[in-house]
Amino acid sequence: MAGTAAASTINNKGNIGLVLKDVTSQDALKGYATGAVIAGFDAAFTDGWGRELTSEGNYKTVSYAERVKAYTANTALKGVLSGKDKSSWLTIAGTGALTEIYQYSAGRGPDTRPGVDRVKGPEYEVLPDGFVPREVYNGVDRDGKNIGLNLTEGCGIFSICHGTPISNGLNQVPGFNSFATLHDTWMSDLETYKGDEMSFLENIGSMPPALFVNYGAIYDKYRPQIEAEKKRAQN
Numbered sequence: 096m097a098g099t100a101a102a103s104t105i106n107n108k109g110n111i112g113l114v115l116k117d118v119t120s121q122d123a124l125k126g127y128a129t130g131a132v133i134a135g136f137d138a139a140f141t142d143g144w145g146r147e148l149t150s151e152g153n154y155k156t157v158s159y160a161e162r163v164k165a166y167t168a169n170t171a172l173k174g175v176l177s178g179k180d181k182s183s184w185l186t187i188a189g190t191g192a193l194t195e196i197y198q199y200s201a202g203r204g205p206d207t208r209p210g211v212d213r214v215k216g217p218e219y220e221v222l223p224d225g226f227v228p229r230e231v232y233n234g235v236d237r238d239g240k241n242i243g244l245n246l247t248e249g250c251g252i253f254s255i256c257h258g259t260p261i262s263n264g265l266n267q268v269p270g271f272n273s274f275a276t277l278h279d280t281w282m283s284d285l286e287t288y289k290g291d292e293m294s295f296l297e298n299i300g301s302m303p304p305a306l307f308v309n310y311g312a313i314y315d316k317y318r319p320q321i322e323a324e325k326k327r328a329q330n
Contacts, residue, residue, distance in 0.1 A: 149224040152236060153202025166195050173318070190318065193311035200280050201273075202226035205312045210240035210272035217257040219245035221283045227276050241275040242266050274309040278302060 145161025146154040156162055170191045174184045197205055202224065211232040222228050229236040243255045243262035250256030255265075265271050281301055282293050314321065 151222045153226045190315035194315045197312040205273040207269045209266045211237045213239035217245045270313045278305040
């Protein structure tokens with residue numbers, strides 16, 4: 096609802112009457128309800144299928160067969176609620192698969208919000224469960240700022256290092272920090288597998304697929320609201 100209100104405020108140049116109309120439109124209300132049903136079903140029934148919650152608060156996959164069942168159930172529910180044609184079902188199945196990849200890799204879902212300041216600053220660490228840690232922000236677990244190289248020296252003002260202006264600016268792009276969280280996890284896994292630091296080509300080359308998985312998973316997460324906004328714009 097907040098996202099709809101924000102988009103409507105921009106589109107209608109602050110006209111409160113039109114914003115209220117958009118926020119309470121039939122398509123918008125349907126989008127809220129659909130998103131709530133999907134999220135509630137996932138949290139109540141399928142979150143724990145084939146996963147274990149680690150002491151650090153992340154979900155670790157322990158059974159691929161159970162995750163396939165969870166993915167199938169979620170895809171079926173989303174398809175039934177959308178009531179769309181075959182191509183829409185394929186999109187739902189595809190973005191749902193990207194969500195599974197993201198959650199498997201990062202131990203949690205993508206977050207469109209900016210990352211918060213990390214207590215240890217540029218110092219990089221990986222939790223015992225193999226995932227990138229979060230920070231406690233106003234009593235809530237949030238991803239830290241994970242954009243940029245984790246260097247403590249040799250970073251100029253125009254470099255993309257943790258805490259530099261460019262890094263902080265990219266952090267404000269919706270969903271970009273969750274891409275960095277996913278990419279950091281992949282790089283950590285790669286270094287563990289190789290027993291050595293990643294190469295420049297491995298770092299750069301893995302960014303496009305990480306971006307694709309991240310924003311595909313975000314689209315899957317907010318698909319009902321996005322589709323409702325598209326309908327509202329068309330009308």
